[in-house]
Amino acid sequence: MIEEKINFYLNLFFFLLLGLWIIFSFAPIILPYDIISLLSSKYLYGLTCHQISERCFGFDGISMLICSRCFGIYIGLIAGIVLFSFSKIRSRFDGLMFSSQLIILILFAAPFCFDIILSKSAMYNSGNAIRFVTGFFLTIPFSFFIKSSLTNLSKEIYYKTNYAK
Amino acid sequence: MQSKRLLPALVCGFGVAVISIIPIIQAMNCCVFTPLAGGLGVYLVFKQSHGDEGFRLQTSEAMIMGLLIGLISGVFDAVFQSIIIAVSKTNPVDDAIFIIKEYVQITDIPNIILDMAKEIEEKRFSLVLTISIFFTNFIVNTIFAAIGGLIGISMIKRRFNVN
Numbered sequence: 585m586i587e588e589k590i591n592f593y594l595n596l597f598f599f600l601l602l603g604l605w606i607i608f609s610f611a612p613i614i615l616p617y618d619i620i621s622l623l624s625s626k627y628l629y630g631l632t633c634h635q636i637s638e639r640c641f642g643f644d645g646i647s648m649l650i651c652s653r654c655f656g657i658y659i660g661l662i663a664g665i666v667l668f669s670f671s672k673i674r675s676r677f678d679g680l681m682f683s684s685q686l687i688i689l690i691l692f693a694a695p696f697c698f699d700i701i702l703s704k705s706a707m708y709n710s711g712n713a714i715r716f717v718t719g720f721f722l723t724i725p726f727s728f729f730i731k732s733s734l735t736n737l738s739k740e741i742y743y744k745t746n747y748a749k
Numbered sequence: 750m751q752s753k754r755l756l757p758a759l760v761c762g763f764g765v766a767v768i769s770i771i772p773i774i775q776a777m778n779c780c781v782f783t784p785l786a787g788g789l790g791v792y793l794v795f796k797q798s799h800g801d802e803g804f805r806l807q808t809s810e811a812m813i814m815g816l817l818i819g820l821i822s823g824v825f826d827a828v829f830q831s832i833i834i835a836v837s838k839t840n841p842v843d844d845a846i847f848i849i850k851e852y853v854q855i856t857d858i859p860n861i862i863l864d865m866a867k868e869i870e871e872k873r874f875s876l877v878l879t880i881s882i883f884f885t886n887f888i889v890n891t892i893f894a895a896i897g898g899l900i901g902i903s904m905i906k907r908r909f910n911v912n
Binding site: 631632636657682685693696697700701704705722726729730732733736737740 | 773
């Protein structure tokens with residue numbers, strides 16, 4: 585299999601996995617009476633998220649399985665992967681010096697960290713929209729590095745299947 | 750297991766466990782500090798070994814580092830939490846039951862959780878809770894540290910022009 589094809593399938597797999605993870609977080613809204621799936625997904629998502637209902641987006645009084653911040657993180661990751669699929673944007677970010685890339689990462693992560701520190705220290709109470717936006721911006725630049733590590737992985741697979749022997 | 754991986758994993762896993770018990774900062778553990786620990790672990794392995802003959806920084810390194818950090822931080826976290834429960838007067842299971850009833854819209858609390866709360870109230874220790882803390886942290890930290898490791902490898906390859 586050629587390298588580009590492996591890269592494409594790896595990206596597709598990652599994208600689908602993330603997409604399914606996000607779609608299942610809507611389980612209580614889509615399937616409000618399916619108790620088994622609700623309980624299992626509640627436990628599964630509970631591993632990474634507090635699931636406090638007033639901090640989750642919801643519809644008609646039914647909350648999602650993940651909080652608005654986590655939802656923003658996942659949507660940001662998807663948006664970043666889509667964004668960096670465009671070769672023009674990718675090559676522009678790729679062309680930056682490493683230190684500039686690091687500064688961009690820190691700048692995008694700073695609102696997220698400030699929001700958590702300030703709201704945890706009870707200085708202010710951020711709403712769901714702010715939590716979503718800060719989570720969203722946290723993961724956008726990181727998705728570039730995730731994408732390039734998928735490219736590295738596809739290179740390694742290609743090398744191992746073709747030249748390892 | 751190569752000892753070159755063990756020391757970085759030990760340092761990073763211990764760091765994650767320590768941060769997970771610090772108030773306020775602990776809220777950023779899974780999203781910020783665990784991926785950072787994964788990235789740092791991979792960087793430390795690279796720093797130790799990049800002069801060695803035949804050393805290649807592979808993506809699988811991120812998975813191994815994630816697994817090791819998850820395991821080590823899970824063990825330390827379970828120990829730290831148990832010590833805190835033993836020496837303090839708070840009952841985290843009681844607090845969790847309150848939050849579940851108040852916010853998560855579940856009214857029927859399973860008996861195992863109620864028994865855990867009772868056990869902590871009486872003995873200040875619950876083996877079930879310690880084991881569940883270990884497994885929860887092991888699973889979550891493994892995933893996030895592996896993601897951090899992946900990002901770390903990608904950054905290292907760009908920074909040091911490693912192929």
